[in-house]
Amino acid sequence: MKKILIVDDEPNIVMSLEYAFKKQGYSVFIARDGSEALVIMEREIPDLVILDVMMPQVDGYETIGMIKNNPAFAKAKVIFLSAKSKAADIEKGLKLGADEYFTKPFSVKKLITAVDHLIRA
């Protein structure tokens, strides 16, 4: 079973995503910010990380940096899911190594399609 890590500080969004991805047959882990995410990733290396940008303490940009710098997480895909929707923000996110960038509000169906495309093959 492919593992997905959802990193977001908005509990309501997390709840929706958790429900939707579990239903698709993924194993889902939750973190409320970057530092929690890394703690979890030490235990369970996810196949894909859904990452918010604006979070308390360690934000999304820092988190992806740490993920990409660690060879252990080399195969983990990253999708940004953020309210920051300016072209510059998107470009920055992709440059940092993200595979996809979704802006909030987002379509759950499209997000699932993207995730499927990235890791279900």
Added chain:
Amino acid sequence: MASYVIILVIVGYLSLLFAIGIWADRRSKSKWVHNPWVYALSLAVYCSAWTYYGSVGIAATSGVSFLTTYLGPIIALPLWILVFKRIVVISKQYQVASIADFISLRYGNKRSIGALVTIICVIAVFPYIALQLKAVSETFDILSGSSKSVSVFTDSTFYIAVLLAVFVALFGTQTTDASRRRSGLIFTVAVESVLKLVFFLIIGVYVTFYLFDGTTDIYNQISALDGFEKLATFSNIEASINWYFMIALSFFAIFLLPRQFQVSVVENTSVSHLKKASWVFPLYLLLFNVFVIFIAWAGKLLLSGELNPDYYTLYLPLAHGHKFLGLIVFLGGLSSVISMVVVSALALSTMISNNLIIPYGFIKALNDSNPKRNAQRIKNVRRASIFILIIGAYFFYVNFNIELSLFSIGLIAFVIIAQLAPAFFIGLFWNRGSAIAAKTGIIVGSLVTFYTLVLPFITEVFVEGSSLITNGPGGIALLKPYELFGVDFMPPVTHAFFWSMVFNVMSYLVFSVLQKGDYRERNYAELVVNASSYGELQENAFVWRGEAYVSEIRKALIRFLGEKRTTRALNLFYRKYDIDPQEEKADARLVNFSEKLLTGSIGAASAKLMISSVVKEQPVSLPEVLKILEENKETITINKQLQQQSHDLKRLSDRLKNANQALVEKDRQKDEFLDTVAHELKTPTASIRAASEILFDDDDMPVELKKKFLDNIVNDSDRLAALITNILDLEKLSNGREVMDKKQHSLKDTLHKAVDGVYQLALKKQVKIDVNEIESINLYYDEDRILQVFTNLLSNSIKFVSSKDGVIKVKTQLTDTTVLMIFEDNGKGIPQEDMQFIFDKFYQSNNQNVKKPMGSGMGLAISRHIIENHHGSIRVDPDFINGARFIVEFKN
């Protein structure tokens, strides 16, 4: 009094003057010598023996008309200051050394006009100097009680004249540059002005209060005499006209007499001194005239009618046996003579050398010689002139022994000098006045003066009742010298003044209009007439075209100034105009500059001759001169305007830059705000959209979960709505558009309402809220708004304290001027680094890991605006370590 005693006193007095002169010369920069008082007092050289003795004489014979000579200057002084400022500035700039220099400068440095002015001045002043010596001689005789000496060598006056000549030669010709100041000489003149006034006042007081019982006593006694009316009033309209003309005459004299021009213009050290002179000098003249009429009356009452009324001042104390007082009067008279003779001789000698001898005949000799010899020659010319003038005047007096009163010779001199007035005054203000017109005016005016005043005057002395006067030449009544063209109601002096001025001015105007001057004349005319606008142009205002070599000009300068001064002057010139010193060709500025440099030494006309002998000048047409001058003037005006404009522009652009910076900052803040608002709005929207999508697609979701999702949607919708309200609220508050509905309320009541509002929240988290230390205070505020602040603070606290043992305490503290509401909790407190930001909008602490129920991040920002709208303040207590402490301060 024995002659030798008087001679001893005179010698002693002259030695004292020499000593003072030497002392002042050495201290020319000290504040004692260089100050406006010295300048103002030196102007009193105007008061010669004519004033000292003559005005009493005229008061005794003709009554109050003596006053005109002094009223003229007094009335004229305010005007005098205005015109003089200009003359002084121009003279300084062009190194003018005499009135002849000034007039010839105005008319294009023509040597002929300088010479003519010099001749007129000599003719006018020479007998005037003779008269001064006559006064010394006569008063000496009166004082010593002896009759006139038969031999020149036993006549003390001769020796006095020689000493005066030595004095002038010594102090007046130290440098060849005649435009340089002579501080020693001027200081002695000022000292003498004080002495003669003091001495005259002493005798005035003596006569009025010692010989009589004050002014009323004299008046009462004199009014009892026959013919008194004539002496104290103006009998008719003719006399009034006479007054008017006499005042005009003396007004001209104060400008044009060579000695006046010398002290007021050439010797002026600072234009600012004119200001003091403008009131000191008239006051001086007034003081001098206070006792004149009383001394005259006293003389009439107490002395024999055979005595010369000119010397009443001296006779009065002597007749009463007060010989010492007589000596004082004599010394006062001597002082006025000395200063007049000294300054006149100095001024005339400069004019004779610079405007007559050097430009006519001497210039070539000077041109071929070395600087040392030239300086010596120029000095020698001046010294010779001084001796010839003074000693000549002495012999003139001895040989002709003019039987004329001091007053009439003085007035004749005035009328002759007044012939310079049209050329001088009109030339100052009218740029069309030409050299030929000036010369014609002066010559015609002088001829008329000669015919109507000098000729009959002399004739009368030799032939009593001459038919020339009574019948006119060849019996033509219209040409009678004293009643020209039938004008018979004026006394001779006024009559001559009137007709000479009519002819002079007419000639000047007619010739100026008929014949334009050449370009050079016009150039200088523009410089003088528009002195104020060309002041800053200086060398640039001079239009000249031709070929000249710096080395030639340099050689010419060295001949007069010497190697050192020339080099220094040229270096200054090069620096001023930023010219390469290696430049071989001279330009107009250097030509003009060199002329100015030489003017002081050899006069304006000679300087022009000198320089034109070494340069090849090409004539420039008059329209060209005017065009260039106009352009120069415009350039300066445009420059000034441009400067002003660029200054204004710079100020504007600075302001724009500042405004722009403020705008950029505002824009950045706005962008940031919008960004944050967008982010804050998108988050709950995203949450609602995700939950709705799941609910829509997922029909077989358990009811429990379904409810949970729906609940989230409701919460997020509430959060969105609250957010929007807050954003609008904050914008309204920060723009000041929100009007506070201020009424009197009890803080305690408002707080209780706030606590009731958060009661459910607190109960849920089991947080205790303590409001026991609240005092009842009434204040003016908008209750809804303050309630909002309190609610915000309380709910924040509830959020950050731990459940169950969380305690929130609210208390009041009162001072004289403030009411403090303190909100304390025992939560986790506010990190030090966040404290200065928590009142900014959308600031959410990085350390905040608990989600706010409202989540707006705007509560404290709104609170701050509300409190500030109540003129209070809200802050965090940084020293409180057990949790968070917020302090809301109201003005009591």
